[in-house]
Amino acid sequence: MKLCLSDSSVRHSYFVDGLPVEAAMKSCRQLISRLLPLRKSSTLARVNASSGHVEVQEEQGSPLKYPQVWLRDNCQCAGCFHSATRARKSHWERGPLNIGVSQVGFNQEEQQLEVIWQDKHRSTFDIAWLRERDFGEAARKRYLQEVYKPPAQLWGKSDFEAVRREFQYQDVLQQKAVLKDWLEALAVQGFAILKGAPNDINVAKHLAKRIGYIKRTTYGDVFEVKSKPNAGNYAYLMTPLPLHTDMPYYEYKAGINILHTLVQSESKGGANTLTDGFYVASQLQKQHPQDFEVLRSVPVNWFDIGHDGDDSKPFHSLWRAPVICLDADGGFARVNQNTTKRDSRFSVSLEQAVSWYNAYDKFLAIAQSEAVEFKTQAGDVFVFNNLRMLHGRTAYEDAPGNKRHLVGAYVDWDIIYSKLRTLKFPNAKD
Incomplete structure (x- = not known):
């Protein structure tokens, strides 16, 4: 780059590589802006005088807010947190409830919140880590739905x-x-169908192990659904199987049901029926809110007594729970419905029993009106959320040339969600 000076009696003109100096300086500024690293955003940290919360204000967006006690409880230093096991070392009885912030600042170079506590303890928190744990509604909703x-x-x-x-x-x-x-389909829609499974009695077991661990029940690791002499379960009969969920008599009810069709009846019967129990509950809540409250609050006695086959151990399973169960956030968590496994002992008051039957009738009316019917074929695997889906079967005729044979297995939702998260977030640290 050359600088030239032109002298005249009228004015001085400056040129850089033959360009007027103003144009040349503009070109230099553009070049420098491309070569120099981008300036890091300016982030400020403070303790809100009115609320006492620590606030981190980035250049864009609303401030991130954190209770002081939460920051101290989640200090990431080596003395408070064991990174290998992702666990706190601190004991709450020696903990942070009455120890406040003495000084707070933000390290622009390291992009970290820095806190000095009244007992001289020091904590640092990466801004990315803080964003993921923001107490704002958007961050909370994102975590609950995505993770x-x-x-x-x-x-x-x-x-x-x-x-x-x-x-x-x-x-x-x-x-x-x-x-x-x-x-994800099982979690979101509540069911899915697999095609092309081989003629192998271990298909359901292979799928359960692909997820994680099979759930063993009183009916074994796997169970067979076919006509049996001296049947110990109503599902083993050829009569219509009403809409139900499996095992409402278990406190820890099986999460998903894997049903592999080995042989399908060639008669008109033997078709699957299915209804979204959460949808039924939502319609009952909208149309008959008082009846919804009855089915949400009145406990029902569910039972299963007997044995599965001549060589099995006897069982006597009992559990009391409402038809509609909600989770900690008020959403639908579990539906219990099995007419064949509802105990004649109803451990509630007379008034509750009468109101329950009225509400139950409305629930089943909606369920039956919203039921779909389809028929799986040999090689199909019908998998569904047993906490949510009401399933059943139409009647069929069992004859020498007309058999129906399914093999099933269960997996718990704790195992399913764990597997899903490892697939979605393979590099998750905490």
């Missing part, structure tokens, strides 16, 4: 074909991306 559990998509009869998802059995076994999509 904790995907929100359920409730559906009625008219929505069935739109929400129905099908996957290839071998793809689920061999491809992590397909496994993730299948588990």
Whole structure:
């Protein structure tokens, strides 16, 4: 780059590489802006005088706010936190309730909140870590829906074909991306169908192990659904099987039901019936709020007494719970419905019993009106959320040339959600 000076009696003119100096300086500024590193955003930290919360204000957006006690409880220093096990070292009885912030600041270079406490303890928190734990509504909602559990998509009869998802059995076994999509379908829509499974009695067991661990019940690791002499379960009969959930008599009810069709009846019967129990509960809440409250609050006695086959151990299972169960946030968590497994002992008052039957009748009316019917074929695996879906079967005829044979297994939702998170967040640290 050359600087030239032109002298005249009228004025002095400056040139840089033949350009007027003003144009040259503009070109230099553009060049420097491309070469120099971007300036880090200016972030401020302070203690709000009125609320006492620590606030971190970035250049964009609303301030991030944190209770002082929460920051001290979650100090990430080596003395307070064991990184290898992702666990606190501190004991609450020696903890942070009455120790306040003495000084707070933000390190622009390290992009960290720095806190000095009244007892001289020092804490640092990465800004990315803080953003993920913001107490604002948007961050809380994002965590609950993206990490904790995907929100359920409730559906009625008219929505069935739109929400129905099908996957290839071998793809689920061999491809992590397909496994993730299948588990998300079970979490969101509540059911899915796998196609192309081999004629192998271990298919349900292979799928359970692909997720994690099979749930063993009084009916074994796996169970067979077919006509049996001296049947110990109503499902083993050829009569119509009303809409129900499996095992309402278990406190820890099986999460998903995996039903592999080995042989399908060629008669008109033996078709699957299905209703979204959460959708039924939501309609009852809208149309009959008082009846919804009855089914949400009145406990029902569910039972299962007997044995499964001549060689099995006897069982006597009991659990009391309402038809509609809510979670900690007021959402639908579990539906209990099984007419064949509802105990004749109803441990409530006379008045509650009468109001319950009236509410129960409305619930079943909605469930039956929203039920869909379809028939799986040999090689299909019908998998559904047993906490949510009411399923059943139409009657069929069992004859030498007309058999129906399914093999099933269960997996708990704790295991399913864990597997889904490892697939979605393989590099998660905490």
